[in-house]
Amino acid sequence: MRVAAGRYAPSLRSPWWRGAAALASGGLAVLVFPQPSLWWLAYVALVPLILLIRTAATPGRAVLDGWLGGTGCVIAVQQWLIPNLTVFVLPIGALLGLAWIPFGWLVRRLLGGTPGPGRAAAGVLLLPAAWLLGEVVRSWQYLGGPWGLLGASQWQVPPALRLASVGGVWLVSYLLVAVNTALAALIALPRARTVALAALLAVAVLVAEVWSLVPLPPRTGSVRIAIVQPGVISGPMARFDRGVRLTRQLVGHRPDLVVWGESSVGFDLSAHPGQAARLADLSRRVGADILVNVDAQRADRRGIYKASVLVGPHGPTGDRYDKMRLVPFGEYIPFRSVLGWATEVGRAAKVNRQRGTHQVIMNVGSFRIGPMISFETAFPDMSRHLAIRGAQVLVVQESVSTFQGSWAPAQQTSLAAVRAAETGRPMVDATLTGISAVYDAGGHQIGPRLGTTASTVRMYTVPLAGGRSVYVRSGDWMICAALGLLAVAGGYEVIRVVVMARRRRPRINSPASKAG
Known part of the structure; x- marks a missing residue:
């Protein structure tokens, strides 16, 4: 057959x-x-x-x-x-x-x-x-x-x-x-x-x-920033202790700033004065402020926030940034009353995090930083607004422990390079787990990355840059141009359809219409 x-x-x-x-x-x-x-x-x-x-x-x-x-x-x-x-x-x-x-x-x-x-x-x-x-x-x-x-x-x-x-x-x-x-x-x-x-x-x-x-942004100096990456460690206190031990290795190296990753502190420092005092002592010993990230229920019971908190020699300085843009399902479940069952079939958020309301510029010694947290580095407007407000270094704190072994860590850190190039500002990408990296004002990587298996501390000399990029000055003009093109094309299409319809419509007084 x-x-x-x-x-x-x-x-x-x-x-x-x-x-x-x-x-x-x-x-x-x-x-x-x-x-x-x-x-x-x-x-x-x-x-x-x-x-x-x-x-x-x-x-x-x-x-x-x-x-x-x-x-x-x-x-x-x-x-x-x-x-x-x-x-x-x-x-x-x-x-x-x-x-x-x-x-x-x-x-x-x-x-x-x-x-x-x-x-x-x-x-x-x-x-x-x-x-x-x-x-x-x-x-x-x-x-x-x-x-x-x-x-x-x-x-x-x-x-x-x-x-x-x-x-x-x-x-x-x-x-x-x-x-x-x-x-x-x-x-x-x-x-x-x-x-x-x-x-x-x-x-x-x-x-x-x-x-x-x-041209590339003009260089205006440099600062020394250390990244502390504890790696995958279970339990908030074990993570905290590991971060403290790694940071102690910086004593005598005189960094200008120490950055910990996202969720590096799993408790509200105001409710744990002993741990806040440990960080303050660490800041004095190292000789630099420490930017930690608190992921915990607020002492005033207003909910769980993820926050970048600056700690100096005398404790928390009062500079705090609460994460504004949360990951759907990862940090909150939309319409939880309807979709809450997602927690039963996947690793969706058990409890909704709360949102911050505004971005913050922090003064760190002689320079200013603009903090962001994890997912926020995907949004071009956030880094642009920080650059407009005077941030000299963009700092993002991340943790991709949920996605270790996937393509997520590499995708996440690549976004920092694009944000640096857009704004003409260096970006420090510090992870709790994942891939940590530093990029200069042109988006080019500085020094080695810290991979997903790293549990270490590393210092980077970060060149500062002056001026403002065209994107920072002009904003999302490309989006406006694209929408303008589509609007003109849409208008042309409507006119074309109307004209064609009129040409096809028989005239009332024409012989053909009378014969009909």
């Missing part, structure tokens, strides 16, 4: 195979982020998805392909959250994937069929804007925050970091999608190859111009 060749071969004509291809094409983006960190793949990673969507038979199918591609991207990039989110991974991924619907519709509208140079040129401009719209929408903290932004994958690429100092991570994302769109046009649209080549050349020229015309 003969079987027809290819009878069981998958075909993109099948909605099921096509849907699977869209999910897989979107998930390909995970390879550009740490740990794989195949940053060069970002310049072609979206080409398969674009080529797939452009062949959709109907606008509805293109919208579905865009949604599935976005869903695959979100789930793949944040697959390390599965132990926490468990059954919520799929619905949350599908919800965030909705942000790719405009992208899917525009791909077919502008690149579907055999478009000429005009539509292809519009595609190179508008598809990156639609992608950026999706990144902005899902960056809302209550939807999970700006994790896995395409531009952040270029954290090790100096020209991309220089672009970030001009337009933030948003400009890098926009140009990456523009390159992917141009390459897709080059492959599939013979009539538009000149436009595609011109677009690629324009991106190359822009990057070269930014590299040559936008």
Whole structure:
């Protein structure tokens, strides 16, 4: 009995195979982020998805392909959250994937069929804007925050970091999608190859111009900052004791600041004066203030906060920053009365943390620091606001103990490099567990990292920088530009549809209408 060749071969004509291809094409983006960190793949990673969507038979199918591609991207990039989110991974991924619907519709509208140079040129401009719209929408903290932004994958690429100092991570994302769109046009649209080549050349020229015309921030001095990383230690007192022992090794080395990681102190210092006194004595011996991180119920019973607390030779100085942006399910459960059962099937937060209300600048000897806590380093606006307010060094305290062994630690620390480049301010990334690192004002790593298995203390000489980057001065202008492009295109589309409808409408006094 003969079987027809290819009878069981998958075909993109099948909605099921096509849907699977869209999910897989979107998930390909995970390879550009740490740990794989195949940053060069970002310049072609979206080409398969674009080529797939452009062949959709109907606008509805293109919208579905865009949604599935976005869903695959979100789930793949944040697959390390599965132990926490468990059954919520799929619905949350599908919800965030909705942000790719405009992208899917525009791909077919502008690149579907055999478009000429005009539509292809519009595609190179508008598809990156639609992608950026999706990144902005899902960056809302209550939807999970700006994790896995395409531009952040270029954290090790100096020209991309220089672009970030001009337009933030948003400009890098926009140009990456523009390159992917141009390459897709080059492959599939013979009539538009000149436009595609011109677009690629324009991106190359822009990057070269930014590299040559936008200088690195001028150096204004340096400070010595020590990172204390205890490693994975169970129990708040054992962690505290380990932090104290490691910090004692700094006696005689004269640091300007000592930084402990997130949740390094598991009790309210005001309710434990003996431990506060130990920290004060440690500060006197070392000769520097110590920035600890308290994760505990407040003595006034107002709830559990995560707080950066500065301790000096005489005890807590009064400088305190309460974490403002919390991790959904990790630090609180949205609508706990309805979704509280998530704690029974995963490692979701047993108790909601409380939010801080404002950012804080702390004076540490002769310089000023802007503290952030863990997840907050993903938000470009937070580090920008600290730079505007005069922070000379950005400090983030982290703990990724929940995700040891996953891709999360490497992804987390890579964000610090992008924030440093955007603001033109060095960033110190200190972890309780995870990967600790320090980046200069250009986003380049200073000294060695402390890996996920490290339990040690290390001193870094951190160069200070003056001036303000274009991004700090101008803000999210790239987002405004992208929304402006989409608004103009939307207006044009509405006018086109109205004009076409009027042309098709029969005139009342025409002979044809009378005969009817």
